[in-house]
Amino acid sequence: MSTGLRLLLVSTPVGTLGSGRGGGVELTLAALVAGLGGRGHRLTVLAGEGSRLPPGSGAVQLWTCPGHDQPSWQHQSHDSAVQIPADGLLPALWDRVLQEQGSFDAVLNLAYDWLPLWLTPHCATPLFHLVSMGSVARVMDAVIADVARRCPGRLAFHTRSQAADFDLPGPPLVLGNGFDLTAYRFRAEPDPEAPLGWAGRIAPEKGLIDAARVAAGLGRRLLVWGVVEDAAYREAVEAAVPAGTVHWRGFLPTGELQAELGGCRVFLNTPKWNEAFGNVVVEAMACGVPVVAYRRGGPGELVEPGINGLLVPPDDLEAMQAAVLAAESLDRLACRHWVERHASREAFAGRVEAWLLAGLEPGSPAGHSLQGQTAGRTPDAGT
CATH class of the missing domain: 3.40.50.2000 (Glycogen Phosphorylase B;)
Incomplete structure (x- = not known):
């Protein structure tokens, strides 16, 4: 045909x-x-x-x-x-x-x-x-x-x-x-304050509370993008960490999202279910941001350890904290190149x-x- x-x-x-x-x-x-x-x-x-x-x-x-x-x-x-x-x-x-x-x-x-x-x-x-x-x-x-x-x-x-x-x-x-890679600008260096990033629907199955606790344990700010589907869950996330840990950025169009996302030092992915793919994981990599993710679902196939991020056992917050520190030294250009080759x-x-x-x-x-x-x-x- x-x-x-x-x-x-x-x-x-x-x-x-x-x-x-x-x-x-x-x-x-x-x-x-x-x-x-x-x-x-x-x-x-x-x-x-x-x-x-x-x-x-x-x-x-x-x-x-x-x-x-x-x-x-x-x-x-x-x-x-x-x-x-x-x-x-x-x-x-x-x-x-x-x-x-x-x-x-x-x-x-x-x-x-x-x-x-x-x-x-x-x-x-x-x-x-x-x-x-x-x-x-x-x-x-x-x-x-x-x-x-x-x-x-x-x-x-x-x-x-x-x-x-x-x-x-x-x-x-x-x-x-x-992904339209022209919509994502590569950032060779993170912002001076080097926050961590997380994106997705604000709902329990996405596991944001884990990312917030990891950020709090490291004394870092966590920028969060996404639609609030569960207001009670958002309140639970706020209550679980010190004030000022989580910075809510809302749902942003791709142009605005990538401009902020690219300034992160590391992106966290913490699903509590079998994520089918992990679009936000690829979006972060397209900006040059290494990803630390649970070895669960689709993101476990997208992250190549030591190349574009690191994988940790599901729900292991201590392992994720250690992986964040290790991922900070990864080559940000390698993250972008992975997306260009695969997505x-x-x-x-x-x-x-x-x-x-x-x-x-x-x-x-x-x-x-x-x-x-x-x-x-x-x-x-x-x-």
């Missing part, structure tokens, strides 16, 4: 594009809009009402739907049932997909939700899913396993550790993620394009050849 596909990209039903509430999905979508659009594909993005596309989206069309946000799966118990609120955004988005699917060669879903996964074998237009989280609920595990068996090649993952959460019939297709936006778009083209090839199991090609490691930028 030739390039120049007509693609419908469906965003998350949690928050609007540009608000930050969609977490890593927003960054991934921005990378795909630029990367796939630059490869000659005709793109339409479907998102919640009030969304806005990132600057430089060119001829990409934006469709929006009204509706109430979908409850986030990461805040449910493992045995929770599927919940769809009245006048929900999730069914509104997928009603629009079903109405418009005939105008597209493929639909690419970026949301981690039961409904689009369940629809996969029932859509007339091929429906692909870039899975954005690891295992969080039994019902989601089951529908992902079902799609993997019934519709080979329609699923892709960000990292091997994320894919390992699921019952898959064969090796996973691992695509990594991509460029252009290479990520090329991997996604290859996956879609393989899945649309008549008469062959979708993505079969690619699964064997990329399984076993997070792809390099040149793959």
Whole structure:
């Protein structure tokens, strides 16, 4: 099949594009809009009402739907049932997909939700899913396993550790993620006061309280960027450390975030769950900031010890304090070079394009050849 596909990209039903509430999905979508659009594909993005596309989206069309946000799966118990609120955004988005699917060669879903996964074998237009989280609920595990068996090649993952959460019939297709490296300025030296940094949603599963305690133990300031999803958790973080340890910077657009992030001496990553990838880890490295992370989930595949950061046993605060001191002497340019080799936006778009083209090839199991090609490691930028 030739390039120049007509693609419908469906965003998350949690928050609007540009608000930050969609977490890593927003960054991934921005990378795909630029990367796939630059490869000659005709793109339409479907998102919640009030969304806005990132600057430089060119001829990409934006469709929006009204509706109430979908409850986030990461805040449910493992045995929770599927919940769809009245006048929900999730069914509104997928009603629009079903109405418009005939105008597209493929639909690419970026949301981690039961409904689009369940629809996969029932859509007339091929429906692909870039899975954005690891295992969080039994019902989601089951529908992902079902799609993997019934519709080979329609699923892709960000990292091997994320894919390992699921019952898959064969090796996973691992695509990594991509970043606009022109948006991140390399900083050869940190700011004179050399704070530590942390970024992510302010919620318990992200483990900010651990980073705050590490910073307090070292007598350092900790700059924190992100949307406050759990106000009570933010208060608990404040109460756990001396006043003045945590400096709340809020959710910032990439340009403002990287300008502040680059001034940090070390970036901390402290997830309490199996993080699917770790976008903020790569963003820090792109600015030249070494990362100290728990050896858990996706960040454990992104940090190369001694090159762009250090890994420590999960939840070991003493080990993290020692690693921060060691990471301060790492070559900041090596951090930037790692991102250039492994996580460029252009290479990520090329991997996604290859996956879609393989899945649309008549008469062959979708993505079969690619699964064997990329399984076993997070792809390099040149793959």
